[in-house]
Amino acid sequence: MEPEELIESLTPDNRTKVGIKMSGGTDSSLAAYLLAKKFSRDSKKRQIIPIIITEPKAPFQLQFASQVIAFIESQFAFRFQTPETFLLQQEDKIDFMRTIENQLFTNDTVDLVISAVTHEPKDPTFDYKHGPDDDRTQENQKNLWDDRILTPFINIDKKEIADYYVKNDLIESLFNLTRSCVSTTKDFSFHCGKCWWCKERLWAFGRL
Ligand SMILES: [Zn+2]
Incomplete structure (x- = not known):
């Protein structure tokens, strides 16, 4: 299925407060774009609550997610x-996510959380095995609130995300507002081209 069909097929039921993890990257930005598109036509009053985790070593997530949100609203x-923002204060990002999710559900801030994590590159020539130990596999997503955490893009890879951007004329607009690079810098005007995320972005989109 294409990204738009995957988001369309999500059924929030009577749950109206949908949290979405936004990193300012291409995958979560597209998920937010398609979700806002879907909800803009929905007669029920749905809310989208962006969940943004900022990493002190490279605090670009809030800046990029904010400009993505402004574009989508336009x-x-x-x-x-208003986004729920958190400063990553520990090494283990997965564990931190679990803590945040627990807090958001317990406080009734959100009814659902959408994580736009994608499949690792399906291209066997792409050396994804040296990728980061992140939350890509569903196995790592398991926690107490499993049935409330949706991962619509878990079976498609970034190239399939890129195909959607190209086909829907979103490269010069949405794509250019996103950032995938995680290199430690306070200058976000360029992508390093060397980190795993840059390599995956280049593989999928043919550009940084
Ligand atoms: Zn990079």
């Missing part, structure tokens, strides 16, 4: 809720 008759 495209659809839809307004995001």
Whole structure:
């Protein structure tokens, strides 16, 4: 299925407060874009609450996610809720995510969380095995609130995300507002081209 079909097929039921993890990268930005598109046509009053984790070593997530949100709001008759922002204060990002999710569900801030994590590159020539030990596999997503955490893009890879950007004329707009690079820098005007995320972005999109 294509990214838009995957988001369309999500059924929030009576749950109206949908949290979405936004990193400012291409995958979560597209998920937020398609979700806002879907909800802008929905008669029920759905809310999208961006969940943004900023890493002190490379605090670009808030800046990029914010400009992505501004772009999406300019495209659809839809307004995001005020983002829930968190500063990563520990090494283990997965564990930190679990803590945040637990807090957001317990406080009734969100009913659902969408994680736009994609499949690792399906291209056997792409050396993904040396990729980061992140939350790519569903196995690592398991926690107490499993049935409330949705991963619509878990079976498609970044090239399939890129195909959607190209086909829907989103390269010069949405794509250019995103950042995948995680190199430690405070200058976000360029992608390093060397980190794993840059390599995956280049593989999928043919550009940084
Ligand atoms: Zn990089």
